[in-house]
Amino acid sequence: MTQWCSRLVVSVVVAAALLVTAMAAEKDDRAPRIRARPPAMPWSRLVTEAFFEDAFATLDGPRPNFSERVAQPTTGGPGTRGPAQGQASGGFAWSTLISGETLVDEIKDRSSELAQGIATPASFKGGGYRECRTSLTAIATMFGVIADYDADVRWKDEAPGARDLFARSGFNCKAGSDQTYNEAKARSEDIASMIQGSRLDREPDGDGDRVWSDVADRSPLMVRLEMAEKTLSAASSSAADFRSEAEVILHEAEVIAVITHVLQEAELDDYDDETYRGYASAMGEAAQGLREAVLQGQYEAGTAAIGRLKQSCDTCHGDYR
Numbered sequence: 001m002t003q004w005c006s007r008l009v010v011s012v013v014v015a016a017a018l019l020v021t022a023m024a025a026e027k028d029d030r031a032p033r034i035r036a037r038p039p040a041m042p043w044s045r046l047v048t049e050a051f052f053e054d055a056f057a058t059l060d061g062p063r064p065n066f067s068e069r070v071a072q073p074t075t076g077g078p079g080t081r082g083p084a085q086g087q088a089s090g091g092f093a094w095s096t097l098i099s100g101e102t103l104v105d106e107i108k109d110r111s112s113e114l115a116q117g118i119a120t121p122a123s124f125k126g127g128g129y130r131e132c133r134t135s136l137t138a139i140a141t142m143f144g145v146i147a148d149y150d151a152d153v154r155w156k157d158e159a160p161g162a163r164d165l166f167a168r169s170g171f172n173c174k175a176g177s178d179q180t181y182n183e184a185k186a187r188s189e190d191i192a193s194m195i196q197g198s199r200l201d202r203e204p205d206g207d208g209d210r211v212w213s214d215v216a217d218r219s220p221l222m223v224r225l226e227m228a229e230k231t232l233s234a235a236s237s238s239a240a241d242f243r244s245e246a247e248v249i250l251h252e253a254e255v256i257a258v259i260t261h262v263l264q265e266a267e268l269d270d271y272d273d274e275t276y277r278g279y280a281s282a283m284g285e286a287a288q289g290l291r292e293a294v295l296q297g298q299y300e301a302g303t304a305a306i307g308r309l310k311q312s313c314d315t316c317h318g319d320y321r
Contacts, residue, residue: 093150097261097288098254100153106255107142107155110135111191118185125176132184134227136170137220139191144215145258155194160210161202165190167215168205213267221259225283228252229313232290232306239299246294249302253290256309260284282312 117132118124124132140163147159155162169187173180194200204210231252235245242249260283262268270276286309293302 094145095150097257102251102254103142103146104154105251107139108195110138111195114188118188121181124181129173129176129180133170133173134220134223136166136173136187137217138224140167140170141216141262158200160204162200163215164205165202171217211267212262212265216262218263218269225256225259225313228256229310236303236306242299242302250291250294253287256287257284279312279315283309286312
């Protein structure tokens, strides 16, 4: 019996070995797998110079220990746009009003208008300086928000210096002259370079802490609000337009929310006037309501918010400028 069992075990082992051999032979008979080949020619200098020969010899500091990283909680929920909300160093969570994408897009849009305003010295002196002033002030305001934004956003480390540089040019651009033209032209070149990826290596003025009255002027900001109101009216004339122009409407709503918040900051004109603050607050609440309506795809709620925003804007313009 023992001999019979031993022979059975040997037979099973031999059969398994034969089966493995057959499968290997069958696999070898298949067509060879095609693999990617290395380039026939050596990499060009444009490619090789884009990488370090030895990254560990070039980079500074210890290697990160990813096992110690802890996932950070986010407060953004379904339908939210942009980074998670948090508390900024200045005490206000700007992401509750505007996304990082809108901040960058607004700077790009105003950069295009600034370039048009300085197309020629004659057009600038003939009235283009007014549009340049609005563009410069809006850019400075957005950089002011970026400098204190409560999440990662493009240009954050450059924002304090850019804020002060563009703010000064905006304040100076109250008249068309050779000096203000050259200054506006220089700022147009600065922002164009930043958009293309160059750094603006400029330190902020003083200790870097600025009040909003040093950054923004009410008159050009109110002009920007008028521009937003016209854009919203055109983009929401029908439910179909509201859907197709959702990104445009959302952009303008977030910009309005930021500007109306800034207009209530200390030291700006009439910041301590309760009636004025009431108008600005009502506009800001309407803008935030419009933002939510766009995110939820609610046309009726959106048009109602635009109506409230327009009413507050018109009433404010009748009393203040």
